[in-house]
Amino acid sequence: MTPLPLDPFILGDNAFLGVNHRSRQEGDERARRFADPREVAQVCLLARKYGAGGLMLSSHARAGEFLNAIRAEPGLKDFRIYPNIPYIMKYVQKSTQSGVSGLLNEIFSAGSWHRQFATLARGGIAYLQKDFRSLLAAAVDLELAPYRRHPLPAVFLHNGLADLALGLGWTDVFRFWDELIRRKYRAEPGFGTANLPRMAEALARSGLKKPLIMAPFSAAGFHMNPSQADCEAAVQTGSFSLLAMNILASGSIAPEKAFEYVARFPTVKNFVVGATSEAHLAQNAALLKNYLVGVKIDQRK
Amino acid sequence: MKALVIGFGKMGMLHAATLRMMPDISEVIIAETSPLIHRVIRTFAPDAHIVTDYREAFDDAAVQCAVIATPTASHAPIFQTLAPRLQSIFVEKPFAAGLADATSAISALPPKGSSAVMVGHCLRYSPIFVEAKRLIDAGVVGELTGFQATVFSSDVLKPARSWRFKGAAAGGGVLLDLGSHLVDMTRYFFGTPDRLTGRIRAIVSQDTEDAFESEWFYPNFSGKLEGSWSKPDCRKATLQIRVMGRQGQMTVTDDAVEVQIDSPAAGLPAGKTRLPITALEGPTAFELAGPLYTHQMEAWLRAVNGATLRANTLEENLINLDLIDHIRNSSGQSVRPAVTV
Incomplete structure (x- = not known):
């Protein structure tokens, strides 16, 4: 089965979680507003009206609540979800609280596969390597469990983990992710990164054809490493599909300028855009339509 | 040159990944005592160079610098063991549990010659x-x-x-x-x-x-x-x-x-x-958990190569x-x- 096509306009979830790279205070204010998950569903409904086909959603503690609220909203029946997992802050905090060994113990001892693993580990059998892969696949299952009742065109490996694997040279992780997401979820495997050219090279070296990468791409150049020019050159090779994120650089550049910039790269056809007010959603939709020739968004007014 | 990263917890992982992306570093050797972490590394990086005791890396002449990213109370004793062999050491903050520990640790540095000791106050x-x-x-x-x-x-x-x-x-x-x-x-x-x-x-x-x-x-x-x-x-x-x-x-x-x-x-x-x-x-050349960690490592490696350390x-x-x-x-x-x- 072919994965569902990616939506051109995907709503970002940072605002719902209190993440704002420009201002923590603004982020906190937004988090308070979205304490009620029905507020999230209302913004999704507005985003749907202005052409967003889905929501990028990290597997943070409140993901289940948000998904329930979205399912309860009749106007969001076909609204797609793009999981971005794992929610890295959860694991950073857990590794701070329990240490990395403690965190690994926790990951590999939670869920129904615990007994099996414990038996294998005690027996010291020779196939331990294979078993760790199975256990990690089970951990991904657990992480994705709340998303299962939604259409999932793509599942992204969070940039915190993808870039860690990139830095350590653990390219097996990329092949593992690619195989798992395609086989088990019939979805497009995606890779988050703040190191676009290096990630594209590493995925190509891992044998992945035209991989889907989610990375910052903006006129401000924020988080475009090692340089904006290098990221632009990488995009122009057309060797991967880019889901452009942070195109408004957390509100530090004017939307007109932001869309004018991305429009210079015709191979970029998919965008994650965060907005929580109707005015901003309408503005972003209009700009997407004006600047991005060939990107069809479906506005349901 | 090769770098030795001692401790593969949250900060050790981050420094190992960042160092591996530096053009000066040919290989990162990981020293970690947890058998569970060894197994996970072996699963996804069968070729990774990982040792249980950091002293196993001492014989390799290409190892020119080391990162200490272990629990704080162990920083000073590890530093003391490392210092006669290596004088380019990055210690995750804080340098030691207290001034007395720190003073006894640095007494192991050779009295003459240059050293590039940096402490990880990334801010x-x-x-x-x-x-x-x-x-x-x-x-x-x-x-x-x-x-x-x-x-x-x-x-x-x-x-x-x-x-x-x-x-x-x-x-x-x-x-x-x-x-x-x-x-x-x-x-x-x-x-x-x-x-x-x-x-x-x-x-x-x-x-x-x-x-x-x-x-x-x-x-x-x-x-x-x-x-x-x-x-x-x-x-x-x-x-x-x-x-x-x-x-x-x-x-x-x-x-x-x-x-x-x-x-x-x-x-x-x-x-x-x-x-x-x-x-x-x-x-930045490579970003993991924020550019500041890479800038910090770059500054340390410049010091390892002879530049004057200006911070930390x-x-x-x-x-x-x-x-x-x-x-x-x-x-x-x-x-x-x-x-x-």
């Missing part, structure tokens, strides 16, 4: 804090009248299991952990105080402090430091320094510098100016540890720091 490589320091030095708020420096997190809301929260392995509590960042940054901004007071207290932990307070006195002003890792509702650790002066005030957090001044100063107009991280931060030096960190010892032990009494520049 020194954040453009926000560098810009804030520039503005303070340029007199943006006029003559200083005081400051308030705080660091809060929600890491310990119930008794925790990690070594970080156990007095024996960590060598201390929040003062040594998050507090060492605050002490370093406050000293970076204002210098070493003439006198200080301090208090520590437990909130949920059994054998270490969960909160601290301190007041630092300078000839013409004073300021307060406060920290806790048992503060509810912090999505992540938050460090903030408010600087007050006769011409206005400045607030520094990890996402912005905000200045409110009566008249133009240091290139800023009168009124309120906000300099967000998005305006100050440029690209051993000398500075001896002062930091002396201040931390005083905060911990002063019981509210005013004391004078012993180590000066």
Whole structure:
């Protein structure tokens, strides 16, 4: 089965979680507003009206609540979800609280596969390597469990983990992710990164054809490493599909300028855009339509 | 050259990945005692060079530098073992559990010859804090009248299991952990105080402090430091320094510098100016958990190659540890720091 096509306009979830790279205070204010998950569903409904086909959603503690609220909203029946997992802050905090060994113990001892693993580990059998892969696949299952009742065109490996694997040279992780997401979820495997050219090279070296990468791409150049020019050159090779994120650089550049910039790269056809007010959603939709020739968004007014 | 990373916890992982991306480094050898971590590494990186005891890497002449990213109480003994073999050492902050440990550790460095010892106070490589320091030095708020420096997190809301929260392995509590960042940054901004007071207290932990307070006195002003890792509702650790002066005030957090001044100063107009991280931060060779970690590693490797280290030096960190010892032990009494520049 072919994965569902990616939506051109995907709503970002940072605002719902209190993440704002420009201002923590603004982020906190937004988090308070979205304490009620029905507020999230209302913004999704507005985003749907202005052409967003889905929501990028990290597997943070409140993901289940948000998904329930979205399912309860009749106007969001076909609204797609793009999981971005794992929610890295959860694991950073857990590794701070329990240490990395403690965190690994926790990951590999939670869920129904615990007994099996414990038996294998005690027996010291020779196939331990294979078993760790199975256990990690089970951990991904657990992480994705709340998303299962939604259409999932793509599942992204969070940039915190993808870039860690990139830095350590653990390219097996990329092949593992690619195989798992395609086989088990019939979805497009995606890779988050703040190191676009290096990630594209590493995925190509891992044998992945035209991989889907989610990375910052903006006129401000924020988080475009090692340089904006290098990221632009990488995009122009057309060797991967880019889901452009942070195109408004957390509100530090004017939307007109932001869309004018991305429009210079015709191979970029998919965008994650965060907005929580109707005015901003309408503005972003209009700009997407004006600047991005060939990107069809479906506005349901 | 090859780099040895000792300890593959949260910070060891980050430094190993960052170092591996540096053009000067041909290989990163990981030293880790946990068999579970060995197995996970072997699963996804069968060719990774991993040893159980860091001393196993000593015979390899290509190993020219090492990172210590183990629990704090082990920093000093590991440093002491490493120093006769390697003088290019990056130690995750804090350098040691206290000044006495640090002093005995550095006695193992050869008396002659160069060394590149750096301590991982990564905020020194954040453009926000560098810009804030520039503005303070340029007199943006006029003559200083005081400051308030705080660091809060929600890491310990119930008794925790990690070594970080156990007095024996960590060598201390929040003062040594998050507090060492605050002490370093406050000293970076204002210098070493003439006198200080301090208090520590437990909130949920059994054998270490969960909160601290301190007041630092300078000839013409004073300021307060406060920290806790048992503060509810912090999505992540938050460090903030408010600087007050006769011409206005400045607030520094990890996402912005905000200045409110009566008249133009240091290139800023009168009124309120906000300099967000998005305006100050440029690209980096490799980004993992923020560009500051890469900038920090680059600075250290420049020092390994002979450049002068400009921040996070051993000398500075001896002062930091002396201040931390005083905060911990002063019981509210005013004391004078012993180590000066």
